[in-house]
Amino acid sequence: METPILRMAGNPEDSNELYIKREDLLPFSMGGNKVRIAEAFFRDMKQKGCSSMIIYGSRHSNLCRVLSALCRSRGVPCVMICSHEEGEEQEITNNTVLVDWTGTEIVHCRKQEIAAAVEDVMKRLTAEGKTPYYIFGNKYGTGNEGTAASAYAEAYREILEYEGRQGFSFDYIFLPSGTGATQSGLICGKLLMGGRASVMGVMISSREYERAREVIREGIVSYFERAGKILPGDYQQEIHLLDQYRQEGYGKYDKRIEDCIREVYCRDGVALDPVYTAKAFWGMKEYLREKQVKGKKVLFLHTGGGPLFYDYLTKREKASLL
Amino acid sequence: METPILRMAGNPEDSNELYIKREDLLPFSMGGNKVRIAEAFFRDMKQKGCSSMIIYGSRHSNLCRVLSALCRSRGVPCVMICSHEEGEEQEITNNTVLVDWTGTEIVHCRKQEIAAAVEDVMKRLTAEGKTPYYIFGNKYGTGNEGTAASAYAEAYREILEYEGRQGFSFDYIFLPSGTGATQSGLICGKLLMGGRASVMGVMISSREYERAREVIREGIVSYFERAGKILPGDYQQEIHLLDQYRQEGYGKYDKRIEDCIREVYCRDGVALDPVYTAKAFWGMKEYLREKQVKGKKVLFLHTGGGPLFYDYLTKREKASLL
Numbered sequence: 001m002e003t004p005i006l007r008m009a010g011n012p013e014d015s016n017e018l019y020i021k022r023e024d025l026l027p028f029s030m031g032g033n034k035v036r037i038a039e040a041f042f043r044d045m046k047q048k049g050c051s052s053m054i055i056y057g058s059r060h061s062n063l064c065r066v067l068s069a070l071c072r073s074r075g076v077p078c079v080m081i082c083s084h085e086e087g088e089e090q091e092i093t094n095n096t097v098l099v100d101w102t103g104t105e106i107v108h109c110r111k112q113e114i115a116a117a118v119e120d121v122m123k124r125l126t127a128e129g130k131t132p133y134y135i136f137g138n139k140y141g142t143g144n145e146g147t148a149a150s151a152y153a154e155a156y157r158e159i160l161e162y163e164g165r166q167g168f169s170f171d172y173i174f175l176p177s178g179t180g181a182t183q184s185g186l187i188c189g190k191l192l193m194g195g196r197a198s199v200m201g202v203m204i205s206s207r208e209y210e211r212a213r214e215v216i217r218e219g220i221v222s223y224f225e226r227a228g229k230i231l232p233g234d235y236q237q238e239i240h241l242l243d244q245y246r247q248e249g250y251g252k253y254d255k256r257i258e259d260c261i262r263e264v265y266c267r268d269g270v271a272l273d274p275v276y277t278a279k280a281f282w283g284m285k286e287y288l289r290e291k292q293v294k295g296k297k298v299l300f301l302h303t304g305g306g307p308l309f310y311d312y313l314t315k316r317e318k319a320s321l322l
Numbered sequence: 323m324e325t326p327i328l329r330m331a332g333n334p335e336d337s338n339e340l341y342i343k344r345e346d347l348l349p350f351s352m353g354g355n356k357v358r359i360a361e362a363f364f365r366d367m368k369q370k371g372c373s374s375m376i377i378y379g380s381r382h383s384n385l386c387r388v389l390s391a392l393c394r395s396r397g398v399p400c401v402m403i404c405s406h407e408e409g410e411e412q413e414i415t416n417n418t419v420l421v422d423w424t425g426t427e428i429v430h431c432r433k434q435e436i437a438a439a440v441e442d443v444m445k446r447l448t449a450e451g452k453t454p455y456y457i458f459g460n461k462y463g464t465g466n467e468g469t470a471a472s473a474y475a476e477a478y479r480e481i482l483e484y485e486g487r488q489g490f491s492f493d494y495i496f497l498p499s500g501t502g503a504t505q506s507g508l509i510c511g512k513l514l515m516g517g518r519a520s521v522m523g524v525m526i527s528s529r530e531y532e533r534a535r536e537v538i539r540e541g542i543v544s545y546f547e548r549a550g551k552i553l554p555g556d557y558q559q560e561i562h563l564l565d566q567y568r569q570e571g572y573g574k575y576d577k578r579i580e581d582c583i584r585e586v587y588c589r590d591g592v593a594l595d596p597v598y599t600a601k602a603f604w605g606m607k608e609y610l611r612e613k614q615v616k617g618k619k620v621l622f623l624h625t626g627g628g629p630l631f632y633d634y635l636t637k638r639e640k641a642s643l644l
Contacts, residue, residue, distance in 0.1 A: 001326065004323065004349055006349060009395065022349050025347045025349060025353075027326055027328060027344050027347060027591075027592075028591040029587075029591035030593065031347075066591075069587070069588070069591045070591070072588045073331065073588065073589055073590065073591055092639050094632060094635055094636075094639075097635055097638065097639050098587070098635075101584050101587060101588060102587075102588055103588075262423050265351075265391070265420070265423055265424075266391070266394045266395065266423060266424055266425075267395055268395065269349075269350040269351035269388075269391045269392070269395055270349075271352065306628065307632070310416060310629070310632035310635070310636075313416055313419055313420075313632070314416075314632075314636050316419065317414050317416075317419050
């Protein structure tokens, strides 16, 4: 299912033309980039002959929401490992409710206990005769980087085709960079199919910068290995990662992000959430302003996250209107 | 912007093929049928030489949410008349927050005071030199039925084109019937362009049945008059309105609706809200079962209402998970 690319009203203060690719309109479980990624994991699970899925994420996780719904709709048993920071166990998010609806079992653990939790669940499912597939590979979460990347290596084609129809090329593609899989995928697409746009990941996670870059690099290498293609020697030039707009870290945001959410809704009728898309959108605007980028064609990849937008709306409503 | 029609998993208990047209994916202000209807009102306002808009609805109103965003994004002043039932003034909905974001002025009144409120606001805007346009015509809310209907008279073409591509015809098109405008429009489309499907409105409002039928009829007549076309003599045969599935009235729902929401999400990854779409979807399933409809091709029009789905999710979460 191809998603639309639409012109945005843009910033009055500069002369860039702003476009948005509406991945949030993918027609399954509230949409978002994780729909394509979940489908890639699902295909990989089948190819590897597995019959149950182990997924991992925080209580904000859009990927876990989509994967739990996909497993449920196709009758595949699913267990979620849900990690928590200290002191946040009690907050229930829209994504948590939706995962709960699907009947997915949720195993809670602390951040430093993930590998042990994955191993436990793998052993248990194996003992029950359900061949388990852990989406991120081995219990340390490595070995399957190329699968998630494949989704956006393929989706990149839609951007190229749009450029072809319009008779122009984008100068930049901005997107939120969290796990790095979507960015890896877009870079793979560009390396394989060509195109001019620089793929600009705006970091929204708390991950250390060098580690984040390395994960994107691993995704690219892993995808090329899987696909049996030769990776160009200078591929690392394509990794553009901005770490200066993440504020206090994952899930943290201040008034500038809140203003951005409201402004984009009022100008374009588009909903952005404070954890991923609004932070990246705001980072993009800051970057364009700081670097004095003018007269360029800029594409923003709306990676979805509707449930987080409404989590925010509920919090804001409680705080200011009641 | 054309919305996709997708095959649904369907009911295991019958042999009907179920499809869904995803109007919820229209790419402005959370989508829904009201996006098309709001655009029709906006064009009509311009054609009539007006420069400000008066809109009307309850605090659940999807139409007011979309219209307020459309006015804001295009720099048109907008005032919302918001009517309340006794004792519900304090509940804040997602749609209320979103209307508030756009800077739309909200004038509150009781149900029996609407005409007076509209008249007051019209006088005030006129005195300020802003030629006002009231979406529903005169202060009693009549005279503009054909405008809203025109949106779905045109959208009906997408259904016909889909049928042409697939090489089959739908037997039924089910949809929530509230103001009646969407249903009037689809019937106009069928009368003008042909097609085989019966357009089945599932009443979700508290409106009296005969009055609801009459409003749909007026919409059809008004659209044909505006379009300068001749209305077939037997057009009233096309009005199918089911009033037996609205439970206790507008916004009221019981466990059967809640089960339906969860079931459709788990089976198809589609979100339905309890006020409009889930009630209509449940009504459709009940109708097909009661009438023992089998082996038919059935299209459900998903008219959107994402903010109401999340209102529900928040309520449910508070009730059961905390």
